[in-house]
Amino acid sequence: MNPLMNAEQAVLGAVLLDPEQLSHLEWLAPDHFYRPVHQALFAALRKLRGDGHPAVEGEGPVPLSWVTDAVAEADLHVRGLTASYAHLLVSACPRSAHAPVYGRMVLEGAIHRTVTEHAVRLHQEARTGALRGEVEGTLHYADVLGGVLADPARRWGTEPRPVAPAVILSAIPSAPAARVADDEAFLLAVLVERPGAVDEVVDWLRPGDFADPVRGQLYRCLGALHHRGEPIDRITLLWEVQRRGLLADGTLSQDRFAVLRDGVGADDAEWLGRQVIRSSLTRTAVASVRAVRALAEDEALGPGPLINHALHALGPLDEVRARWEAAHGRPASRAPSPSTSSPSGPPTARVHAALTRSAPRAAPSPPGRLSPGPASAAPRPPSRNHG
Incomplete structure (x- = not known):
């Protein structure tokens, strides 16, 4: 028993x-039907109505020509349709007045199927x-x-808006390709070894873009x-890793951290960052x-x-896509050369605010040192990008 096939037969019979x-099924299209025979017959019925068939304009019993002409018109576009099947459709309809309800059943099945x-097409394109x-094909089919999703919402009469499901499906983890792992490792080495390299990627690259969660950390x-x-160097990075408890909880081992020493640290950070975010977009x-x-x-x-x-499920893809376009939508940004860069790095006000947020709540100031800020000031959350 197939409820969808029953609904398709019932709406045609009606x-x-x-x-x-x-006139009550203007929102239903022939391609909403699953079987080609049903698609052709519904399209033929709509054509006969548009051509002013006597059965539509006349009163009284429906003439037999309404059925035979519809079968003849549909037979021009599909094989296997007979007059006996059309009469079977008539017998499959419990109430002709229920046609809009049957039609909504057909539309619901079409929405799921479409x-x-x-x-599936987007999945195949992403993997290919x-x-x-490249990701151009993936972005195209994501738009499609x-x-x-927007067209069925209009036909169904609902307002399309992202809503999280009650049960969030967990993503299936996959091992990153060797090329992706190399790009991530080289990028981290460059960011550690070359001063100012972080400026080239920090605006659009996020920790979640790394296939390896440890490298993301x-x-x-x-x-x-x-x-x-x-x-930024290996020592300050190791100190930050310890402050965040990544060594104590086993997230990062000394061996994994030591891999950074093997990086050449002399590559293009922006190019490597684009490789990482491209992989992130595909995943x-x-x-x-x-x-x-x-x-x-x-x-x-x-x-x-x-x-x-x-x-809602497509939301993360839209977010990564926006950052991918930001990484490619402007001229390549290069870090200032050491001779022209400010010795203080980022603006003074920004540094002061950041240090104030990261300062302990009530730590006493050593003699001869400036206090980092009022002891009563509550620390603010770290940066939404990396904190």
């Missing part, structure tokens, strides 16, 4: 019994693009999927040092589309929640 029901098809080293520590205007697209597919394949989920939950 229109064959009562052509006036087409979202699934485009999610990762092998080719967004449009696919190291980048977070580098971002915190940069935000506070403190010098995010795959994770988002897996969530959309799981939602679309849940037949118990109504079209409204499906559309809104799917839009």
Whole structure:
């Protein structure tokens, strides 16, 4: 028993019994039907109505020509349709007046099916693009999927808006490719070894863009040092790692940290950062589309929640995409040369504010040293980018 096939047969049977029901189904399109025979027959019925068929304009019993002409018109576009099947459709309709309800069932099935098809296409393009080293196709099909979600929402009569599902689907972790791991390791080495390199990526690269969570934590520590205007090298980075408890809780081992010493530290930070965020965009697209597919394949989920939950699942992809475009939408930014850079690094006011936020709440000031700020000042949360 297939409820969707029953609904498709019932809505067609209702229109064959009562052509006036087409006026209540303006929002239903032929491609919303699953079977090609049903698509062709519904398109033929709409065409006959548009051409002013006597069955539509006349009164009294519906003439047999309404059925035979519809079958003849549909037979021009599809094979296998017979007059006997059309009469079977008539018998499959319990009440012709229920055609709008049957139509909404057909539309609901079409929404699930269409979202699934485009999610699969985006998934395939994302994985293929990762092998080719490009994301343009992924971004294109992400736009297509967004449009696919907007059109059914309009037809269904709901306002499309991102809504988190009650149960958040966990992403399936995958091992990063060797090329991605190398790019991340080289980038961290460059950021540690070359003064000012963090300035080239800090505006658009985030810790979550790293496939390796441990490297993401190291980048977070580098971002915190940069935000506070403190010098960056292996020693200050190790100190920040210890302050955040990453050594004590086992997140980072001495061996993993020592890998930074093997980095050449003489590469283009901006180029490496773009490689990292490109990989992040692909992974995010795959994770988002897996969530959309799981939602679309849940037949118990109504079209409204499906559309809104799917839009929510695409939210992380939109966020990474915005930063990807920021990384490519302006001329390459280079760190100032040592001869022209300010000895104080970031602006003084920014450094002072950052140091005040990171100062202990009530630590006494050593003799002869300036107090970092009022003892009663509550520390503010660290930077939303890296804190």
